[in-house]
Amino acid sequence: MNAPHVHSNLDIDWSTEAIVDRRNRFYSATQRKFVPYKDPLILKRGKGQYVWDEKDRKYIDLLGMNLCISVGHAHPQVVKAATEQLAELTHCTTMFYHPVPAQYAEELVATMPAGHDWVVHFTNSGAEAIDLALLMARSHTGNIDMLALASSYHGATFGAQSVTGIAGFRHPVPQLGGVTFVAEPNQYRGIHGEGLQPYLDEVERAIASSTSGGLAGMIIEPVQGYGGIVPMPPGYIAGAVERVRAAGGLCIIDEVQSGVARTGDAFWAFESHGIVPDIVVVAKGVGNGIPLGAVIAKRDVAESMADKFLFHTYGANPVACAAGRAVLKVIKEERLRENARDVGAVLKGRLNDMKERFPIIGDIRGRGLMLAIELVKDGATKEPAPEETLAIFEETRRNGLVASRSGPYRNVIRMCPPLCLAMSDVEDVVDRFEKSFAAFSGQ
Numbered sequence: 001m002n003a004p005h006v007h008s009n010l011d012i013d014w015s016t017e018a019i020v021d022r023r024n025r026f027y028s029a030t031q032r033k034f035v036p037y038k039d040p041l042i043l044k045r046g047k048g049q050y051v052w053d054e055k056d057r058k059y060i061d062l063l064g065m066n067l068c069i070s071v072g073h074a075h076p077q078v079v080k081a082a083t084e085q086l087a088e089l090t091h092c093t094t095m096f097y098h099p100v101p102a103q104y105a106e107e108l109v110a111t112m113p114a115g116h117d118w119v120v121h122f123t124n125s126g127a128e129a130i131d132l133a134l135l136m137a138r139s140h141t142g143n144i145d146m147l148a149l150a151s152s153y154h155g156a157t158f159g160a161q162s163v164t165g166i167a168g169f170r171h172p173v174p175q176l177g178g179v180t181f182v183a184e185p186n187q188y189r190g191i192h193g194e195g196l197q198p199y200l201d202e203v204e205r206a207i208a209s210s211t212s213g214g215l216a217g218m219i220i221e222p223v224q225g226y227g228g229i230v231p232m233p234p235g236y237i238a239g240a241v242e243r244v245r246a247a248g249g250l251c252i253i254d255e256v257q258s259g260v261a262r263t264g265d266a267f268w269a270f271e272s273h274g275i276v277p278d279i280v281v282v283a284k285g286v287g288n289g290i291p292l293g294a295v296i297a298k299r300d301v302a303e304s305m306a307d308k309f310l311f312h313t314y315g316a317n318p319v320a321c322a323a324g325r326a327v328l329k330v331i332k333e334e335r336l337r338e339n340a341r342d343v344g345a346v347l348k349g350r351l352n353d354m355k356e357r358f359p360i361i362g363d364i365r366g367r368g369l370m371l372a373i374e375l376v377k378d379g380a381t382k383e384p385a386p387e388e389t390l391a392i393f394e395e396t397r398r399n400g401l402v403a404s405r406s407g408p409y410r411n412v413i414r415m416c417p418p419l420c421l422a423m424s425d426v427e428d429v430v431d432r433f434e435k436s437f438a439a440f441s442g443q
């Protein structure tokens, strides 16, 4: 089925200079700042795992528009579901009843561990959902103190910023009180080195020394995204959550990047960690690019806020929820979780081969289609190589890849393509990386 090709009569100026000029003149500093490349990349259209710029140059999209594109750009089933709903009833506030968000809530609940009573609160974005999760945990427990991980990213609102452990995203204003950061159990460059115990000991120490002893909860990304693809090692989440629950707190899992079949092992990344969270935050890939977020929480946790109003005007928007329903269906029908697992494993293997040839590559990590290359000046000292990363990153663009640079030292190349990246794309991706690394190292 093809997307309907109906064009508006809006006058769109696609000239490169005009786009750049208008953006510079009319976007605020904060909206202009976050750009990956020296020269602007203008994107015109996307299909599946590919995007095209305004000059019709094709790229393999290894970023999926910051992981928002899960099942593929312009997926016909998502386009159809959303456009049909758009034409019929574009919005229906939750003051009124509509089947689409309600059925979507049921379908989201079905993705969660059985044997628990889950409910959904829809938002428009990840950060809104994070704020709600923090509020819910504090309302339910009656406690204030919250643990978060260093090098985490949870969003840009006041609440989400307060639990974000990267200075560049924290603005110089008073943040929410009661947040204590503990070291992220980064097995490549964490401050306690490899292993679990020292990181779990730190959780215990932090509860004993930096909180009242009674916790609201702890918030964790199963794989830190902007932190540079830092997967929580097996046993860490379970160990941390055990200590947090002993102090009366809840387990909040941020699946905004790692969820929706991304890691290939399970639909939600937390499922591979042997825990059942109390609150799960989802966004990005659930909507395949349509603004959509949600908190999925145990009923008794959500119920503790029943006395107050809390709504997001566009939360449960039927167009977004129609897209969300189509995403769930497509992931199942096209076996995209299995695809992420299999293609990701082969790609990771090939990147590991590349590591042997380029000493600047310090680490290859991640699971499924959430992978990273970390670049270091020296393999022994692991000194980060941000300038070299930038140079190679610029090369990857010239070679037709859209990836991303992340991590607190900006020395990590992050790959989170649409889940439909095909096995037949792997050689292409690796060739383009090889060329980019070779151009930099003069090989």
Ligand code: PMP
Binding pocket: 066, 124, 125, 126, 127, 128, 130, 153, 154, 155, 156, 221, 225, 226, 254, 255, 256, 257, 283, 284, 293
């Ligand atoms: N959590 C994580 C892990 C994220 O990566 C992001 C966005 N990058 C957010 C929360 C916030 O989502 P949003 O930008 O939709 O507010």
